[in-house]
Amino acid sequence: MRLALSLICTFVLCGCPQAPDQRSLAEAVADLQQQALQDETAWRLLESLTSEVGPRMAGSVADARAVAWAVEKMNDLGFDRVWLEPVDFPLWVRDSESGRVLSPEGFELDLTALGGTPGTGGTLRGDVVHFESLASLEAAEPGSLGGKIAFISAAMRRDQGAAGYSETVPQRSRGPFVAARKGASALLIRSIGTDTRNSAPHAGNVSSLEPGESLPAAALSNASADRLVELLQGEGPVAVELELDVGYRGRASSHNVIGEFTGASGSGEFVLIGGHLDSWDLGSGAHDDGAGVAITLAAAKLVADQAPRPARGIRVVLFANEEQGVHGGKAYAAAHANELSLHVLGSESDLGAGRIYEFRTRVNEAAEPDIAELAELLAPLGIPHGTDALASGGADIGEMRKIGLPVIDLRHDASQYFDLHHTRNDTLDTVDPADLKFNVAAYVTLLQWAASSDTSFGPIEPSE
Amino acid sequence: MRLALSLICTFVLCGCPQAPDQRSLAEAVADLQQQALQDETAWRLLESLTSEVGPRMAGSVADARAVAWAVEKMNDLGFDRVWLEPVDFPLWVRDSESGRVLSPEGFELDLTALGGTPGTGGTLRGDVVHFESLASLEAAEPGSLGGKIAFISAAMRRDQGAAGYSETVPQRSRGPFVAARKGASALLIRSIGTDTRNSAPHAGNVSSLEPGESLPAAALSNASADRLVELLQGEGPVAVELELDVGYRGRASSHNVIGEFTGASGSGEFVLIGGHLDSWDLGSGAHDDGAGVAITLAAAKLVADQAPRPARGIRVVLFANEEQGVHGGKAYAAAHANELSLHVLGSESDLGAGRIYEFRTRVNEAAEPDIAELAELLAPLGIPHGTDALASGGADIGEMRKIGLPVIDLRHDASQYFDLHHTRNDTLDTVDPADLKFNVAAYVTLLQWAASSDTSFGPIEPSE
Numbered sequence: 001m002r003l004a005l006s007l008i009c010t011f012v013l014c015g016c017p018q019a020p021d022q023r024s025l026a027e028a029v030a031d032l033q034q035q036a037l038q039d040e041t042a043w044r045l046l047e048s049l050t051s052e053v054g055p056r057m058a059g060s061v062a063d064a065r066a067v068a069w070a071v072e073k074m075n076d077l078g079f080d081r082v083w084l085e086p087v088d089f090p091l092w093v094r095d096s097e098s099g100r101v102l103s104p105e106g107f108e109l110d111l112t113a114l115g116g117t118p119g120t121g122g123t124l125r126g127d128v129v130h131f132e133s134l135a136s137l138e139a140a141e142p143g144s145l146g147g148k149i150a151f152i153s154a155a156m157r158r159d160q161g162a163a164g165y166s167e168t169v170p171q172r173s174r175g176p177f178v179a180a181r182k183g184a185s186a187l188l189i190r191s192i193g194t195d196t197r198n199s200a201p202h203a204g205n206v207s208s209l210e211p212g213e214s215l216p217a218a219a220l221s222n223a224s225a226d227r228l229v230e231l232l233q234g235e236g237p238v239a240v241e242l243e244l245d246v247g248y249r250g251r252a253s254s255h256n257v258i259g260e261f262t263g264a265s266g267s268g269e270f271v272l273i274g275g276h277l278d279s280w281d282l283g284s285g286a287h288d289d290g291a292g293v294a295i296t297l298a299a300a301k302l303v304a305d306q307a308p309r310p311a312r313g314i315r316v317v318l319f320a321n322e323e324q325g326v327h328g329g330k331a332y333a334a335a336h337a338n339e340l341s342l343h344v345l346g347s348e349s350d351l352g353a354g355r356i357y358e359f360r361t362r363v364n365e366a367a368e369p370d371i372a373e374l375a376e377l378l379a380p381l382g383i384p385h386g387t388d389a390l391a392s393g394g395a396d397i398g399e400m401r402k403i404g405l406p407v408i409d410l411r412h413d414a415s416q417y418f419d420l421h422h423t424r425n426d427t428l429d430t431v432d433p434a435d436l437k438f439n440v441a442a443y444v445t446l447l448q449w450a451a452s453s454d455t456s457f458g459p460i461e462p463s464e
Numbered sequence: 465m466r467l468a469l470s471l472i473c474t475f476v477l478c479g480c481p482q483a484p485d486q487r488s489l490a491e492a493v494a495d496l497q498q499q500a501l502q503d504e505t506a507w508r509l510l511e512s513l514t515s516e517v518g519p520r521m522a523g524s525v526a527d528a529r530a531v532a533w534a535v536e537k538m539n540d541l542g543f544d545r546v547w548l549e550p551v552d553f554p555l556w557v558r559d560s561e562s563g564r565v566l567s568p569e570g571f572e573l574d575l576t577a578l579g580g581t582p583g584t585g586g587t588l589r590g591d592v593v594h595f596e597s598l599a600s601l602e603a604a605e606p607g608s609l610g611g612k613i614a615f616i617s618a619a620m621r622r623d624q625g626a627a628g629y630s631e632t633v634p635q636r637s638r639g640p641f642v643a644a645r646k647g648a649s650a651l652l653i654r655s656i657g658t659d660t661r662n663s664a665p666h667a668g669n670v671s672s673l674e675p676g677e678s679l680p681a682a683a684l685s686n687a688s689a690d691r692l693v694e695l696l697q698g699e700g701p702v703a704v705e706l707e708l709d710v711g712y713r714g715r716a717s718s719h720n721v722i723g724e725f726t727g728a729s730g731s732g733e734f735v736l737i738g739g740h741l742d743s744w745d746l747g748s749g750a751h752d753d754g755a756g757v758a759i760t761l762a763a764a765k766l767v768a769d770q771a772p773r774p775a776r777g778i779r780v781v782l783f784a785n786e787e788q789g790v791h792g793g794k795a796y797a798a799a800h801a802n803e804l805s806l807h808v809l810g811s812e813s814d815l816g817a818g819r820i821y822e823f824r825t826r827v828n829e830a831a832e833p834d835i836a837e838l839a840e841l842l843a844p845l846g847i848p849h850g851t852d853a854l855a856s857g858g859a860d861i862g863e864m865r866k867i868g869l870p871v872i873d874l875r876h877d878a879s880q881y882f883d884l885h886h887t888r889n890d891t892l893d894t895v896d897p898a899d900l901k902f903n904v905a906a907y908v909t910l911l912q913w914a915a916s917s918d919t920s921f922g923p924i925e926p927s928e
Contacts, residue, residue, distance in 0.1 A: 059716075059717075060717070061550060061552040061715070061717045063717070064550035064551075064718065064719060067548060067550075068547065068549055068550050071535065071547055072548075075545065075546065075547065081539065082546075083532065083535055083536050083539065084528075084531060084536075086525060086528035088525040091714070249713060249714045250714065252716060253523075253524070253527070253528035255528060255532060
């Protein structure tokens with residue numbers, strides 16, 4: 001055997017002693033913003049996630065592929081530490097779904113079953129009873145629907161801040177439970193979405209807080225909903241047939257994928273950002289929440305690549321199974337409640353790839369001067385301090401907010417988001433690469449500001 | 465806001481130019497063996513895996529915990545690259561299981577359902593028909609068992625080389641299919657195991673290659689099997705009742721966890737070692753295959769920690785779901801078939817923690833002089849070249865062998881292994897820390913020898 005013992009000699013050269021970074025925060029941020037506006041990292045990540053992994057519903061094989069993808073990308077990006085934390089949850093499966101109007105005329109309904117609902121166990125037929133809102137369904141007598149199919153037709157309004165979503169989403173999240181109490185055999189809803197041309201059904205989960213049992217339920221595209229409303233304005237009964245082969249099938253598991261860039265101070269403190277790694281199965285989750293994944297990874301890398309780094313570290317968490325009940329966010333909060341003090345601030349990106357147009361805060365009053373400074377730093381991007389609402393932290397990081405983590409939301413413009421949210425149209429071609437860069441610029445600002453600060457932004461009141 | 469911009473200055477000192485490593489292979493190996501015999505790494509890993517993760521059946525939440533554990537440990541050990549590759553498979557679940565003899569006397573049977581078999585769907589009762597071997601069951605007329613419960617009582621013989629296992633295991637892997645063809649309603653077998661005192665039932669999967677359907681089937685502890693045999697030697701019928709709530713529940717996914725130490729040559733070539741990360745659910749998988757996981761991780765680290773490193777790299781693969789059909793091994797081979805040439809040699813540790821007593825080879829004839837050198841290097845550990853059988857590579861790495869990867873088995877003494885294999889007794893207290901160190905010493909020898917060589921050990925004939 002010939003030996004091939006290698007002679008390796010590594011000269012590591014370092015221009016030490018290095019001059020201290022004398023740049024002001026404003027200079028560092030301006031520099032980072034310029035870098036972000038040129039940086040292709042977020043786009044490359046999003047392209048890779050949507051094309052190489054694709055739709056990644058929690059508990060599916062694609063979800064496992066997404067976890068592997070995230071570990072690889074975090075390592076490639078040079079995170080100092082990358083690890084997984086397991087998350088378990090009930091497995092909900094969509095095997096097939098279809099539905100049609102049988103009379104007074106026959107046509108296929110463009111629909112998708114609501115996450116967390118049971119299937120129809122074969123074909124379910126019934127006459128449709130129309131309600132213009134969840135409130136009017138709630139006003140019906142218990143048991144009064146006698147096996148009919150309830151239909152709620154309220155439409156979501158379009159707005160920048162997603163208030164329209166909050167107003168209408170109970171139709172989806174609570175509707176199936178309410179309809180069950182009224183004696184319905186199934187529920188149809190108009191999708192919670194703003195798309196009107198080439199409309200598609202919007203998936204989404206039912207509430208995990210509502211008491212009682214849900215029933216088979218599906219969301220119609222706006223076009224199908226319009227057509228059904230029109231028929232229901234006629235005289236005779238409208239009969240519908242549904243075949244929803246969906247439901248819970250035991251339990252499954254996935255992982256929160258966590259990467260951390262260490263801070264320079266050695267204090268162990270860090271800023272918590274991230275998005276959720278799972279998506280619904282209909283599109284490829286480009287906006288929801290591939291964008292959040294890509295933006296926060298890219299921003300963390302830009303900030304950590306500075307020499308010297310900020311004092312505090314940056315932790316990016318890509319949460320498991322947000323869509324079906326915030327399981328990753330809840331698991332993270334349960335696992336890390338005892339190190340809340342190391343988390344100096346939280347901010348999740350989970351409202352699509354639209355341009356960030358304002359920021360919202362939920363911090364201690366004592367940090368107000370710092371917030372004014374953040375507003376100055378974000379001013380060049382045209383992102384003012386929005387004060388109409390407190391920050392939530394986002395669905396997943398919001399679980400940490402509930403136990404006292406101060407949070408700041410960089411609010412994405414959601415005017416277009418609900419045209420494709422949870423639909424087959426949530427694909428990469430609907431994302432503007434320039435918007436992604438802009439959003440990375442906003443995130444590097446937030447990160448540099450919070451990570452190079454020594455302000456405590458908390459405590460805040462724990463809240464639901 | 466006060467800024468805490470840190471002044472970081474890193475002096476990286478390097479005593480270059482370093483003297484080339486002039487040690488001979490024999491010197492390097494002797495040094496590594498001495499280190500291994502003192503090294504606590506494998507024990508610490510095994511203690512952590514069995515206590516912090518515990519039993520980790522494929523597709524369970526504990527399996528996801530094991531994946532997270534493995535990523536963390538590989539990063540802690542300093543692997544240059546750590547990544548995941550998804551593996552999907554049918555999910556088999558054991559919810560509950562019990563059984564008892566009803567007459568001529570009543571007693572509980574100590575049993576466990578065989579992996580991959582269906583449940584009884586409630587209570588199943590029947591008279592038992594006794595067969596002393598699988599062969600005698602095979603000799604029965606098709607359909608002749610008319611709803612009775614078949615029982616095969618052949619006992620496994622104890623030996624160092626696990627030949628006894630190979631002889632008897634078809635009773636478990638093929639038995640349920642054969643019994644179904646004979647018209648039985650269920651199958652009981654004597655466990656494939658050598659334990660006699662405090663015996664426990666041994667789990668294990670049925671074959672994935674056998675045509676037809678399996679039926680509800682369970683393995684009895686040797687003690688229960690003995691008692692049943694005794695009853696069956698009496699006159700009257702022996703009635704048994706089984707309640708097996710087990711079976712397939714859709715699909716699940718896990719990951720092969722892969723860590724690589726880069727070789728010094730830059731050729732990209734590496735030696736492939738590893739074990740499987742999943743276990744059965746009854747014990748904590750200390751021997752099967754926590755030991756293989758711990759031994760190969762610890763050995764890889766010792767070899768990679770040398771300066772300079774060997775020319776070739778070391779890849780450790782912790783395979784997903786070996787127990788229920790070598791799913792991780794098959795996925796690995798499928799994913800890496802096109803880079804077979806970078807894999808210079810494979811060796812899996814998956815035969816418990818017993819001391820390695822011989823090595824077996826399956827390499828190209830041209831590599832014979834190298835094999836003689838390996839025998840010399842292993843001689844101080846008392847590990848000769850066993851030539852009675854060719855190496856298999858182990859169940860998982862064997863999938864790469866089938867497409868031409870040369871393999872060497874470091875054969876663990878299996879004399880005691882089948883006392884606890886796949887039972888509730890496979891726990892950490894049955895592992896001897898000194899044995900673990902000895903086995904790491906054998907693995908560092910193999911690794912240093914193969915990784916610092918420039919011999920091609922292949923090609924070998926692809927084989928089943």
